[in-house]
Amino acid sequence: MNPHNYATKLIPSFSVTVLLIVGCASIDVPRVPSDELAVERQLQLEHTLSVGFSQIARLHDLLWPLLQGNTDFCRGMTTRSLGIRHTSPRGETGLSSVELKARDAIFNFNGRPVIYAVAKGSPADVAGVQPNDRIVAVGNWTWTATSASEFNRSLPRRLDVMMRRDSVPLEIERDGERFRMNVTPARVCGVKLSLKPTLEVQARTNGREILVTLGMAERLDDEQVRTVLAHELAHCTMGHITRASVNSGVGLLFDLAFLTQRVWLGGVFSRLSRDAMSINIEREADYASMYLLANAGFDTAGRAEIWRELADEVTFRSSLFNTHPYSPERYLLLTKTHEEIERKRQQGQPLVPNGMRIR
Ligand SMILES: [Zn+2]
Structure with missing residues (x-):
């Protein structure tokens, strides 16, 4: 390389560096007094x-x-x-x-x-x-x-x-x-409730307590939140956590709690889709949650919409959604459950999930 060219190449970058250094030194950021900071x-x-x-x-x-x-x-709880x-x-x-x-x-x-x-x-x-x-x-x-x-x-x-x-x-x-x-x-039902002060959109349960993130509470309107709470309560009333631990050993207790929130989100579901038990558990919770809503006096119409709404978010975030469209299945399951409940209402039948025996 010609030394002259080398020098001319150096000069612009050198100038930029100098400007940056000078720039940093020359601006005068207001000082934040510690007493004002404490108040704020x-x-x-x-x-x-x-x-x-x-x-x-x-x-x-x-x-x-x-x-x-x-x-x-609520089976004795x-x-x-x-x-x-x-x-x-x-x-x-x-x-x-x-x-x-x-x-x-x-x-x-x-x-x-x-x-x-x-x-x-x-x-x-x-x-x-x-x-x-x-x-x-x-x-x-x-x-x-x-x-x-x-x-x-x-x-x-x-x-x-x-x-x-x-x-x-x-x-x-x-x-x-x-x-x-x-x-x-x-x-x-003796199920506790707590709020996790984080912004992700999640809910989960350990079988005795439902945890909802601030992100989920702020993202969803009242009836959407109620749909989520019914889903988590269904995990509790169905004894899902206990059943999962009995089937798979003690270690799964935390796994399921963790997995539940992920499955609920849908986007990472594909990674877990090999776990047939977890899919069935989520289906059961979705199905039973509609009966919990109906028995508490709520209309089950439109509850499925939450899956369309969250699906937008999941699709946007994760391409996995396209190959493992779990939200559409959940949407249809909730829609069909609503129709089933309406039929039972019209025929004056008790609002109990098919196949469930109440102790
Ligand atoms: Zn769940």
Whole structure:
């Protein structure tokens, strides 16, 4: 190479480098003072937590009628419930001081436990309990400033004990006033619910608890979420997790929980399609979920649409979908199940899945 040419080639790139270095050094990014940063962090954390709590309240409300309307299918895993969710100022361990401060800002605890979710039609709702009510007494066990930490810590346990009674006397505090009310616990399927604060669109269950991601809650409308919850509840009522572990050894318990969320997504299904048991389990859950919805008083029409809607996402994300079109099958299965349920309704037959014996 001619030395002159070499030099001229070098010059442009050298200039660019110099410009970049100078460029970096010459702009003047505003400084962020640490006190302002602390305030903004706090605000954002409050926002995130309040979004999370309102989504849990929404899921709780959507799941409640399914739990209450399907005790016949819950095979000895029923429990008594008032239909509320509550939280205490220091109730959860492992929270940082920043998180505790954010929770204080959201709930206005004033040292007392706060009810943040009341399911519509639940015993608490019927008795007049409202979200943001503070619990100040259960029976004659009363909150006082000196007993506050003991009261808050043992409230869940005490409520569990009281739930065995026909009526739970609650005293609540609302806008500076106190109200006494007797709440009659209802028998419901004993399946818990939690929200995973991540953005992927997933739901899964370990057989006793349904986990929904924030991404799924935000992606789907109310009735779509209810369809998902019914699918997960069907896994619980059908004893799928237990059945899978018995058939395949202890190790599968986690695998199935993990696999369930993947199968639900559909896009990665092909990788798992060799596992015939998991396919059958998903089919059963889809089929039974429509009966859970029907028995809880919901229309099953249009429930299949969720598969068309999620299919768009799956197709977009994964070419695997084209070779293993699982969503279309699920769509058709739910459509046919809806028709089957409608026939049974018209003929006055009990709404029980074909082949199922209720113990
Ligand atoms: Zn499933």
